[in-house]
Amino acid sequence: MKILITGATGMVGKNLIEHPVIAQNEILKPTRSEMDLSSKEQVETYLDTHRPDFVIHAAGRVGGIQANIKNPVAFLVDNVDINRNLIGACYKLGIKKMINLGTSCMYPRNAPNPLSEGMVLQGELEPTNEGYAIAKIMAQRLCHYIMKEDQSFHFKTMIPCNLYGRYDHFDPQNSHMIPAVIRKIHEALVNGCAEVEIWGSGEARREFMYAGDLADCVSKGLVNFETLPGVMNVGLGVDYSVNEYYQAVAEVVGYKGKFIHDLSKPVGMKQKLVSTKLAESWGWRSKVSLHSGIEKTLSYYLNLGK
Ligand SMILES: NC(=O)c1ccc[n+]([C@@H]2O[C@H](COP(=O)([O-])OP(=O)(O)OC[C@H]3O[C@@H](n4cnc5c(N)ncnc54)[C@H](OP(=O)(O)O)[C@@H]3O)[C@@H](O)[C@H]2O)c1
Numbered sequence: 001m002k003i004l005i006t007g008a009t010g011m012v013g014k015n016l017i018e019h020p021v022i023a024q025n026e027i028l029k030p031t032r033s034e035m036d037l038s039s040k041e042q043v044e045t046y047l048d049t050h051r052p053d054f055v056i057h058a059a060g061r062v063g064g065i066q067a068n069i070k071n072p073v074a075f076l077v078d079n080v081d082i083n084r085n086l087i088g089a090c091y092k093l094g095i096k097k098m099i100n101l102g103t104s105c106m107y108p109r110n111a112p113n114p115l116s117e118g119m120v121l122q123g124e125l126e127p128t129n130e131g132y133a134i135a136k137i138m139a140q141r142l143c144h145y146i147m148k149e150d151q152s153f154h155f156k157t158m159i160p161c162n163l164y165g166r167y168d169h170f171d172p173q174n175s176h177m178i179p180a181v182i183r184k185i186h187e188a189l190v191n192g193c194a195e196v197e198i199w200g201s202g203e204a205r206r207e208f209m210y211a212g213d214l215a216d217c218v219s220k221g222l223v224n225f226e227t228l229p230g231v232m233n234v235g236l237g238v239d240y241s242v243n244e245y246y247q248a249v250a251e252v253v254g255y256k257g258k259f260i261h262d263l264s265k266p267v268g269m270k271q272k273l274v275s276t277k278l279a280e281s282w283g284w285r286s287k288v289s290l291h292s293g294i295e296k297t298l299s300y301y302l303n304l305g306k
Contacts, residue, residue: 004028004052006037006086007059012101014167015211016056021219028052037082043089055098056218057086064176065268068129076131083139087155091146099221102140102159104274105133114275117231126269140231147230156228161235161274165211165293166300178208181249182298189255198259200267202243207273209236210293213286220284229278236286237276252294
């Protein structure tokens with residue numbers, strides 16, 4: 001198959017490209033300068049020229065809690081544009097198979113955990129990343145409407161939990177929790193700091209999956225596309241407290257100092273754990289343990305720039 005991967009320069013995209021099953025196909029991986037998804041014209045021209053058989057949509061404006069709070073307009077507008085242009089162009093040009101990546105931010109802030117697929121749009125969103133979540137919900141609904149309007153189209157959405165892994169972003173301004181913690185604790189070790197600060201009480205619970213696991217699930221989705229549900233969570237099925245993540249990273253890094261808490265900092269949702277029932281009944285389950293995922297990510301971080 002000729003597969004277009006959007007966001008191929010990103011963390012998820014790079015993990016998809018290096019997956020052995022996905023890599024057996026002809027991969028189109030345009031950079032932003034070759035196909036800027038914020039331009040409807042560029043997207044239509046690229047798709048019309050290259051005519052992929054299958055699209056894996058892994059592009060978006062993505063960022064941590066600070067970036068989302070600071071730039072709510074860009075997180076909403078850029079993601080709406082990207083999703084509308086890509087999904088709309090595929091519909092217009094008759095490109096009929098897509099795996100669209102959503103995010104567990106699409107779930108309401110007060111929905112009971114574990115979050116099952118039917119809970120999207122059943123309540124108020126978490127305000128710290130509302131714009132990003134609205135754009136992702138819009139994309140999933142658009143895929144759903146297209147499949148309803150013309151049943152020859154199969155635009156399916158996977159909703160991954162939080163991810164981390166090789167090719168992650170370690171820059172403190174724009175990183176997600178695990179790479180930020182790896183960097184912080186590694187720097188504390190190297191600089192001999194006795195303490196590391198945690199935002200909030202550390203009791204909030206989070207589900208972080210190794211990005212290679214998502215690539216594994218997407219690869220199964222490619223091979224078994226007919227049976228893949230229209231909307232499906234992809235997660236671990238278990239979560240850990242922020243304190244437990246700090247502890248796990250400290251163990252892998254070899255840091256023996258203590259943790260202190262800054263209770264004035266924003267912490268986001270109390271818990272965000274996706275239900276893995278549907279994925280398991282489809283036949284997929286996450287394989288990489290937290291320690292092993294942190295080891296692989298740390299090794300990638302330590303080799304950056306070498
Ligand atoms: N990371 C997570 O924890 C997580 C969790 C759940 C779901 N997801 C979803 O997975 C997808 C990828 O996330 P990620 O972590 O890989 O993010 P990332 O590392 O920031 O990568 C984002 C990708 O999107 C591309 N992109 C952004 N705007 C674009 C535009 N206007 N035109 C063309 N390309 C554009 C970026 O290209 P440049 O290199 O040019 O910037 C990059 O390749 C997103 O849809 C995200 O919502 C991520």
